Amino acid sequence: MELILQSLDNILHLNNSFKEVVLLSLYVSVLATIISSIISIYLSSYMAIENFSGKNTITLIFNSLMSLPPVVVGLILYIIFSSSGVLGFTDLLYSPQIMIIAQFIIITPIIISLSLKSLNDRYNLLDDYLFSLNTSNNKIRRTIIYESRYDLLIIVITGLSRALSEVGAVIIVGGNIDNLTRVMTTSIVLETSRGELSLALSLGISLIVIAITMNLIISYIKNKLL
Amino acid sequence: MNIFSVNNLSYKVSNKLIIKSATFHVKKNVISIIKGSNGAGKTTLLKILFGMITPTSGFIQRQFDNKTYELSYVFQNSVFLNRSVEDNLNHVLFCKNISKSKWKNLILKTLKEFNLDYMLSLDLKSLSGGELQLLALVRAVLIHPDILFYDEPTNNLDSQNIETFVKMINKFDSNGTSIIIVSHDDDLIKKLKHDELIMKEGVISK
Numbered sequence: 001m002e003l004i005l006q007s008l009d010n011i012l013h014l015n016n017s018f019k020e021v022v023l024l025s026l027y028v029s030v031l032a033t034i035i036s037s038i039i040s041i042y043l044s045s046y047m048a049i050e051n052f053s054g055k056n057t058i059t060l061i062f063n064s065l066m067s068l069p070p071v072v073v074g075l076i077l078y079i080i081f082s083s084s085g086v087l088g089f090t091d092l093l094y095s096p097q098i099m100i101i102a103q104f105i106i107i108t109p110i111i112i113s114l115s116l117k118s119l120n121d122r123y124n125l126l127d128d129y130l131f132s133l134n135t136s137n138n139k140i141r142r143t144i145i146y147e148s149r150y151d152l153l154i155i156v157i158t159g160l161s162r163a164l165s166e167v168g169a170v171i172i173v174g175g176n177i178d179n180l181t182r183v184m185t186t187s188i189v190l191e192t193s194r195g196e197l198s199l200a201l202s203l204g205i206s207l208i209v210i211a212i213t214m215n216l217i218i219s220y221i222k223n224k225l226l
Numbered sequence: 227m228n229i230f231s232v233n234n235l236s237y238k239v240s241n242k243l244i245i246k247s248a249t250f251h252v253k254k255n256v257i258s259i260i261k262g263s264n265g266a267g268k269t270t271l272l273k274i275l276f277g278m279i280t281p282t283s284g285f286i287q288r289q290f291d292n293k294t295y296e297l298s299y300v301f302q303n304s305v306f307l308n309r310s311v312e313d314n315l316n317h318v319l320f321c322k323n324i325s326k327s328k329w330k331n332l333i334l335k336t337l338k339e340f341n342l343d344y345m346l347s348l349d350l351k352s353l354s355g356g357e358l359q360l361l362a363l364v365r366a367v368l369i370h371p372d373i374l375f376y377d378e379p380t381n382n383l384d385s386q387n388i389e390t391f392v393k394m395i396n397k398f399d400s401n402g403t404s405i406i407i408v409s410h411d412d413d414l415i416k417k418l419k420h421d422e423l424i425m426k427e428g429v430i431s432k
Contacts, residue, residue, distance in 0.1 A: 125305060126305060126307075128278065128299075128301060128305075129301070129304070129305050130321075131278055132276070132278070132297075132298065132299035132301075133318065133321040133322070134297065135321035135322070139320070139321050143307070143317065143321075147307055147308055
């Protein structure tokens with residue numbers, strides 16, 4: 001009971017180390033999600049309306065990459081960005097930037113695959129009407145993106161949830177360094193192993209609150225707007 | 227003068243011949259009605275004339291400039307965007323690169339012309355099937371097309387809406403729009419002064 005009270009106290013009084021970890025988590029995951037969403041939705045809208053050779057293969061690859069193990073992403077990035085790696089000179093290892101890259105790689109196939117499905121469905125519904133307007137592909141893309149806006153918002157929130165809850169990749173490339181690359185998930189792992197259960201629990205509760213909030217937003221969008 | 231000269235046109239899907247060696251002309255500035263029972267291939271023919279479907283064989287001569295001529299198509303079951311009535315109409319003008327400052331006036335003028343301006347204050351989801359059909363027609367004529375393609379116009383229309391529809395079609399006809407209608411509704415066909423093509427089991431005759 002004392003443990004729970006202490007955890008809640010950390011959250012309510014915004015304990016400094018707690019605050020830094022939460023803010024860094026949000027910074028890394030939100031930025032990775034924004035960058036990934038812009039690229040993924042644009043790419044998906046292009047794939048939805050254009051026919052080109054290899055389209056099915058590319059779709060299959062993105063679908064398969066949805067289940068990409070985060071630790072493998074972390075390991076590959078570690079090899080590439082370590083001092084002896086191809087991109088070692090960039091000095092990005094153990095920085096928030098490499099964590100953003102890792103999360104971007106993990107969530108991009110998810111956002112692309114789900115967006116492509118949604119945009120494809122919308123395009124199939126509207127293609128005769130859009131064809132009859134004899135308009136540019138750019139305007140067709142803008143139309144189907146706007147028409148799928150609520151579905152896409154749900155997909156983006158799903159991507160953000162995935163990024164926030166990810167631990168395998170960011171612990172390898174970020175190194176879980178205090179005041180620099182320590183995020184909620186990696187901090188929970190560390191604090192638990194150190195026996196600092198109240199801080200670990202505070203972060204766990206925060207993660208759950210964020211997950212519930214996102215689910216509430218998704219459910220609101222589904223019920224009210226769709 | 228003709229706008230379409232069709233020569234020996236056929237269309238096949240999975241070895242089934244939908245249109246069989248059709249040869250005919252569509253005149254300019256008149257209402258042409260392609261008449262026939264369900265499944266005769268009328269919609270397929272209309273889509274081929276519009277350019278939505280490529281024929282298996284044959285030749286269509288379009289005697290107009292594709293770049294300057296505006297073509298509009300009203301579908302049998304029109305789909306609408308998940309937006310308000312006004313935004314559905316705005317979307318057409320957006321796609322046709324019409325200056326945004328002209329949208330409101332153009333929409334209001336077209337709707338008022340046929341006493342349909344009440345629709346602007348309604349939710350798209352509250353419109354009846356007949357009202358949606360008329361809205362689809364308004365959406366198609368906003369840009370003042372040179373050729374209007376219309377697939378089964380009287381579907382979902384009650385007698386009052388049919389009168390509105392006939393009034394709209396006659397107005398566009400008098401404005402010089404070439405209109406190609408596909409229909410199996412004899413009552414409607416009687417109400418419009420038109421050129422008739424009859425289609426039966428994929429074969430077209432005058």
